[in-house]
Amino acid sequence: MVSQNQMKRIRSLSQKKIREVHELFIVEGLRSVSEALNAKAPIKSILWTKEFSQKNAHFIKTISTDQNEAISTTEMKHISPASTPPGLLAVCKIPTFKTPKMNRNFIFLDHVSDPGNMGTILRTALWFGIQNIALSEGCIDPFNPKVVRGAMGAHFHLSWIGTMHINDFKDYTILGADHQGDSIQSVKIISNKWVLVMGSEAHGINENLKPSMNQLVAIPKIGSGDSLNVGVAMGILLHHLTAEALVSP
Amino acid sequence: MVSQNQMKRIRSLSQKKIREVHELFIVEGLRSVSEALNAKAPIKSILWTKEFSQKNAHFIKTISTDQNEAISTTEMKHISPASTPPGLLAVCKIPTFKTPKMNRNFIFLDHVSDPGNMGTILRTALWFGIQNIALSEGCIDPFNPKVVRGAMGAHFHLSWIGTMHINDFKDYTILGADHQGDSIQSVKIISNKWVLVMGSEAHGINENLKPSMNQLVAIPKIGSGDSLNVGVAMGILLHHLTAEALVSP
Numbered sequence: 001m002v003s004q005n006q007m008k009r010i011r012s013l014s015q016k017k018i019r020e021v022h023e024l025f026i027v028e029g030l031r032s033v034s035e036a037l038n039a040k041a042p043i044k045s046i047l048w049t050k051e052f053s054q055k056n057a058h059f060i061k062t063i064s065t066d067q068n069e070a071i072s073t074t075e076m077k078h079i080s081p082a083s084t085p086p087g088l089l090a091v092c093k094i095p096t097f098k099t100p101k102m103n104r105n106f107i108f109l110d111h112v113s114d115p116g117n118m119g120t121i122l123r124t125a126l127w128f129g130i131q132n133i134a135l136s137e138g139c140i141d142p143f144n145p146k147v148v149r150g151a152m153g154a155h156f157h158l159s160w161i162g163t164m165h166i167n168d169f170k171d172y173t174i175l176g177a178d179h180q181g182d183s184i185q186s187v188k189i190i191s192n193k194w195v196l197v198m199g200s201e202a203h204g205i206n207e208n209l210k211p212s213m214n215q216l217v218a219i220p221k222i223g224s225g226d227s228l229n230v231g232v233a234m235g236i237l238l239h240h241l242t243a244e245a246l247v248s249p
Numbered sequence: 250m251v252s253q254n255q256m257k258r259i260r261s262l263s264q265k266k267i268r269e270v271h272e273l274f275i276v277e278g279l280r281s282v283s284e285a286l287n288a289k290a291p292i293k294s295i296l297w298t299k300e301f302s303q304k305n306a307h308f309i310k311t312i313s314t315d316q317n318e319a320i321s322t323t324e325m326k327h328i329s330p331a332s333t334p335p336g337l338l339a340v341c342k343i344p345t346f347k348t349p350k351m352n353r354n355f356i357f358l359d360h361v362s363d364p365g366n367m368g369t370i371l372r373t374a375l376w377f378g379i380q381n382i383a384l385s386e387g388c389i390d391p392f393n394p395k396v397v398r399g400a401m402g403a404h405f406h407l408s409w410i411g412t413m414h415i416n417d418f419k420d421y422t423i424l425g426a427d428h429q430g431d432s433i434q435s436v437k438i439i440s441n442k443w444v445l446v447m448g449s450e451a452h453g454i455n456e457n458l459k460p461s462m463n464q465l466v467a468i469p470k471i472g473s474g475d476s477l478n479v480g481v482a483m484g485i486l487l488h489h490l491t492a493e494a495l496v497s498p
Contacts, residue, residue, distance in 0.1 A: 127473070219376075224378075226402070
């Protein structure tokens with residue numbers, strides 16, 4: 001049985017400082033927890049509600065061990081950071097990444113602060129084969145529960161995510177997403193690896209970073225609007241960089 | 250002064266049925282409210298906090314009329330549907346759209362239920378010049394406050410948003426986003442107008458709709474993951490359909 005103390009500790013993992021102390025984070029929902037299991041991520045325990053196990057009996061059979069057990073819906077509501085808990089919650093060890101592999105393409109996030117956006121960005125980066133994510137100071141913690149929810153298991157396939165500096169990207173073509181940049185059609189990759197810098201939702205790329213860029217690139221606007229969502233913009237740019245630019249350089 | 254009754258009524262606009270009765274919806278934040286003003290949308294009243302007006306004195310000067318006034322932070326928290334209210338809230342009339350113009354390209358949303366996704370979809374559609382949005386039964390209400398927040402003012406530039414049936418799209422090339430479809434590179438537009446169908450977050454496009462499609466199209470996966478976010482996927486497809494496919498047909 002899960003004790004009151006354990007409940008309290010799981011609940012407290014919604015806070016960044018507690019996650020850092022215990023090196024644990026929360027993963028919720030069938031898709032994300034399945035990804036963690038498939039990737040053999042270091043899961044400490046899995047909890048579910050009766051309602052969830054009735055709908056997912058086969059899945060529950062595969063995970064029943066001492067560390068994993070059913071709790072009440074009220075208990076789930078108490079420990080889950082979600083406003084509508086999916087009924088399946090895993091506590092997982094935060095992976096320790098060694099050093100970033102500086103022969104791979106990267107995404108660099110500059111002050112991306114919205115957890116939903118960060119989650120979408122990780123999921124999208126993985127889809128396009130980018131497993132290395134550099135963060136500026138001031139980004140939302142990637143192990144925040146809302147980030148994890150939006151990332152749909154991407155965390156378990158990353159090679160690196162952590163704070164870096166733009167100067168770490170020597171020998172890289174540094175591309176910045178900026179609505180005043182050149183059309184993505186005219187992007188020039190002038191070295192055998194690139195890093196794509198995405199700026200904050202409110203302010204775009206920090207002016208201090210711009211002198212480091214080889215090229216600013218934009219997604220041509222056909223209609224109207226002030227900007228695209230940062231996750232959508234990155235998806236369009238990555239699709240171009242991976243599927244199109246590299247096929248016909 | 251805003252009366253207690255008015256406060257209560259604004260607060261109740263978080264509910265779909267109340268929005269429908271009063272034909273009003275809530276718009277929050279500087280960017281979205283500015284878009285409403287620029288588009289000369291029928292705004293009934295604008296409310297703001299002292300904190301907001303101190304930071305945005307110039308903006309507040311431009312909107313000060315009888316219908317618009319400052320309220321306390323506590324009052325704003327009470328009436329705002331946001332967990333962190335931006336301090337600026339407009340009550341706006343829900344536009345009455347006449348009939349959809351069946352000579353324009355469309356987005357068709359099939360059971361898209363997440364308000365954040367719907368908001369991103371509207372913002373992204375507008376960017377690519379698509380002002381006509383058809384909804385299946387079962388979509389989230391597009392005037393839900395979370396949809397409006399994510400759409401960043403897109404609502405004020407739409408020509409049509411409302412429930413339609415796939416059979417309404419005679420003479421259209423009907424494209425469906427589906428991960429088992431043909432690569433987007435091979436998309437064929439076989440008429441002078443198209444409709445892009447995006448399915449639900451959990452289940453994709455309803456099987457019942459698939460026989461109506463001319464082509465299912467997919468975004469090639471280079472890395473890993475189960476799927477892309479529906480807003481990201483639509484952005485990539487629209488970029489291709491508007492900027493690329495039509496330039497070199």
